[in-house]
Amino acid sequence: MYFEAELRGKKYKVDVTEGRHSWKISLQQEGKEWVHHDVSKNDYKRAEEYISFLFQGKSYLVDVVGSDTEYTVFTRNSFRSIKIFNDEMLLHESLKKGGGFGGDLELKSGMPGKIIEIFAKEGEIVKANKPLLIMEAMKMENEMRATRDVKIKEIKVKQGDSVESGAVLIKFEEPS
Amino acid sequence: MAVFKKILIANRGEIAIRITRACREMGIGSVAVFSDADRDSLHVFLADEAYHIGPSPSKESYLNYQKIIEVAKKAGADAIHPGYGFLSENTNFAKACDEAGITFIGPTVANIEAMGDKISAKTLMKKSGVPTVPGSDGGVDSVEEAIKIAEKIGLPVIIKASAGGGGKGMRVVRKMDEIESAFRACRSEGQNYFADPTVYIEKFINDPKHIEIQVFGDKHNNHVHLFERECSVQRRNQKIIEESPSPSVPQEVRLRMGEASVRAAKQINYVGAGTIEYIFDNTTKEFFFMEMNTRLQVEHPITEIVTGVDLVREQINVAAGKPLSFKQEDIKQKGHAIEARICAEDPVTYKPSPGVIRACRHPQGPFMRVDSYAYPGYNVPIFYDPMISKLITWGDTREEAINRMQRALSEFVLTGIKTNIVLHRTILDHPTFRDGTYTTQFIEKNFEVIEPEMFKQVEDPVFLIAAAIEAYNDRKSKDIRQLNVSSTWRRLGRKMQLRT
Numbered sequence: 001m002y003f004e005a006e007l008r009g010k011k012y013k014v015d016v017t018e019g020r021h022s023w024k025i026s027l028q029q030e031g032k033e034w035v036h037h038d039v040s041k042n043d044y045k046r047a048e049e050y051i052s053f054l055f056q057g058k059s060y061l062v063d064v065v066g067s068d069t070e071y072t073v074f075t076r077n078s079f080r081s082i083k084i085f086n087d088e089m090l091l092h093e094s095l096k097k098g099g100g101f102g103g104d105l106e107l108k109s110g111m112p113g114k115i116i117e118i119f120a121k122e123g124e125i126v127k128a129n130k131p132l133l134i135m136e137a138m139k140m141e142n143e144m145r146a147t148r149d150v151k152i153k154e155i156k157v158k159q160g161d162s163v164e165s166g167a168v169l170i171k172f173e174e175p176s
Numbered sequence: 177m178a179v180f181k182k183i184l185i186a187n188r189g190e191i192a193i194r195i196t197r198a199c200r201e202m203g204i205g206s207v208a209v210f211s212d213a214d215r216d217s218l219h220v221f222l223a224d225e226a227y228h229i230g231p232s233p234s235k236e237s238y239l240n241y242q243k244i245i246e247v248a249k250k251a252g253a254d255a256i257h258p259g260y261g262f263l264s265e266n267t268n269f270a271k272a273c274d275e276a277g278i279t280f281i282g283p284t285v286a287n288i289e290a291m292g293d294k295i296s297a298k299t300l301m302k303k304s305g306v307p308t309v310p311g312s313d314g315g316v317d318s319v320e321e322a323i324k325i326a327e328k329i330g331l332p333v334i335i336k337a338s339a340g341g342g343g344k345g346m347r348v349v350r351k352m353d354e355i356e357s358a359f360r361a362c363r364s365e366g367q368n369y370f371a372d373p374t375v376y377i378e379k380f381i382n383d384p385k386h387i388e389i390q391v392f393g394d395k396h397n398n399h400v401h402l403f404e405r406e407c408s409v410q411r412r413n414q415k416i417i418e419e420s421p422s423p424s425v426p427q428e429v430r431l432r433m434g435e436a437s438v439r440a441a442k443q444i445n446y447v448g449a450g451t452i453e454y455i456f457d458n459t460t461k462e463f464f465f466m467e468m469n470t471r472l473q474v475e476h477p478i479t480e481i482v483t484g485v486d487l488v489r490e491q492i493n494v495a496a497g498k499p500l501s502f503k504q505e506d507i508k509q510k511g512h513a514i515e516a517r518i519c520a521e522d523p524v525t526y527k528p529s530p531g532v533i534r535a536c537r538h539p540q541g542p543f544m545r546v547d548s549y550a551y552p553g554y555n556v557p558i559f560y561d562p563m564i565s566k567l568i569t570w571g572d573t574r575e576e577a578i579n580r581m582q583r584a585l586s587e588f589v590l591t592g593i594k595t596n597i598v599l600h601r602t603i604l605d606h607p608t609f610r611d612g613t614y615t616t617q618f619i620e621k622n623f624e625v626i627e628p629e630m631f632k633q634v635e636d637p638v639f640l641i642a643a644a645i646e647a648y649n650d651r652k653s654k655d656i657r658q659l660n661v662s663s664t665w666r667r668l669g670r671k672m673q674l675r676t
Contacts (some may be wrong), residue, residue: 001648005640008636027641027644035637049552060638065591071643071647073639073643075638077585077595077598082640084644086647111530137530138561139561139562140562142525142527142528
């Protein structure tokens with residue numbers, strides 16, 4: 001089964017084949033050669049809530065959380081968020097955006113919270129990594145920044161608003 | 177016979193559990209209270225009784241002291257332990273407990289009031305001979321006066337708006353000719369932000385350490401200290417690693433700090449557990465009073481470990497009128513203890529990460545302790561502090577305690593939410609932490625870019641392979657589900673065929 005994945009800004013082509021006793025996983029980082037990994041099912045074992053994964057002689061206790069395109073993999077107290085698109089999703093994406101997976105056009109709230117301050121203005125172009133707004137959740141003030149250069153299309157919240165998880169805070173458009 | 181029949185714990189999370197444990201060991205009944213968000217919290221499961229006190233926001237539950245007192249009366253509790261945070265330093269609550277005939281397990285109302293105001297606390301400390309940061313006595317009215325004070329105490333100085341906070345109305349002055357502009361700026365910021373133009377001047381301690389002394393007093397005028405804790409590893413002004421003893425305080429200074437703290441506690445007839453916080457200049461080894469916390473603190477276990485004193489038990493006994501169970505000469509620091517605060521937060525951005533904990537396995541082994549309310553399936557709510565566990569290790573030497581902490585952290589499994597465990601592991605290996613010279617600026621200076629260090633620990637293919645196998649399984653199970661569900665069109669077609 002063919003996938004495309006994105007991890008820490010790097011894109012990968014991924015091919016997964018399931019055998020009776022093993023997995024064959026091929027990974028190709030953009031611009032690099034394919035690397036093939038044969039993983040015995042004995043080395044990738046489910047144990048209660050997590051997976052015991054023996055890889056190249058090292059022992060990892062892995063947990064994979066998520067579905068659709070967003071997966072977070074936890075192991076050794078480290079974690080990575082991985083975007084992963086299967087053939088069906090790739091087709092949808094290509095119909096929507098004309099190929100590949102682009103940036104999000106909305107800033108969503110990852111958790112319920114209160115809007116403390118908004119820096120962005122409608123119509124303004126905000127450079128990557130510049131602050132958009134500050135949201136308070138779990139007694140902490142969290143600054144939310146632009147992940148790339150964006151033009152602010154619409155600000156859906158105002159200072160003092162309480163928002164639910166998943167609420168759209170700001171809508172973007174591509175800066176011309 | 178137990179000193180109290182039943183104690184209501186006006187708190188949540190790990191500290192509520194910690195107090196419940198002390199109650200059980202002392203043969204005292206424990207009453208938990210919980211908000212909507214905390215119905216499934218571990219402190220509710222572990223207490224003998226548990227009562228709902230309101231909606232999730234703390235303002236409407238854990239801070240609603242009338243409701244808490246009402247529950248205490250209903251449950252027949254004869255004492256209330258406030259833990260830390262929430263109502264622990266709230267004089268109205270302490271007064272309301274007194275009025276209801278319920279013992280407040282903590283200092284007296286007068287103690288809390290005396291230390292609650294920073295300027296009056298500083299004056300009191302000066303009176304009892306505790307070193308305070310050199311500076312002006314109260315407000316400074318003119319630039320000339322400001323220059324005079326700066327010349328007397330020496331540069332650098334910090335000019336602060338009396339009513340200031342959150343970094344506003346604050347200027348560090350390193351050259352004499354900068355005083356005038358800084359003075360005017362602070363006055364106008366004070367006026368604009370806080371409607372108060374009063375400013376004062378203090379000596380600025382470059383790159384300080386945060387050292388605090390645990391004190392204890394009883395109702396029989398006995399006061400002792402239980403030595404120091406170093407809490408300089410902080411991010412966003414919040415402590416994340418604490419250790420005892422401090423690697424920077426020489427024995428002679430340690431004793432002086434302890435004596436000064438006992439003098440301070442005596443000065444106000446302090447009752448119960450308290451902590452005197454100091455700014456410590458690592459170059460000159462001078463210490464200056466910062467503030468006093470009139471409650472039990474998050475980092476109390478490291479003092480318990482090195483001194484062998486159960487601080488919560490002592491608090492309960494002292495509140496019941498018993499004398500302290502030890503004298504100053506009985507208290508010794510044995511070995512070295514470290515505490516790491518495990519928080520539900522992204523270790524790179526420090527943003528909170530609430531949500532459902534999937535896997536949770538606490539480390540085990542010799543000379544360590546885990547105070548935690550995390551368990552698999554628990555949904556970490558968004559309403560409260562992100563700290564979910566405290567890991568404490570002990571060693572004969574500092575190095576042994578650090579190595580043990582590293583080992584314990586490597587065993588700690590917490591998945592489903594992001595945690596700062598990997599940040600702790602990176603800090604513990606840092607040469608500046610290892611040699612003990614770190615200051616309160618440590619995180620800011622060294623962990624602006626923690627990411628590369630953190631990511632070195634596991635190679636990317638491990639994550640990619642696991643994600644790919646799980647994505648494959650998800651896709652396969654979806655295909656199987658689709659095969660099993662025959663479509664409406666197909667069913668309709670079949671019906672039509674049957675009709676003809």
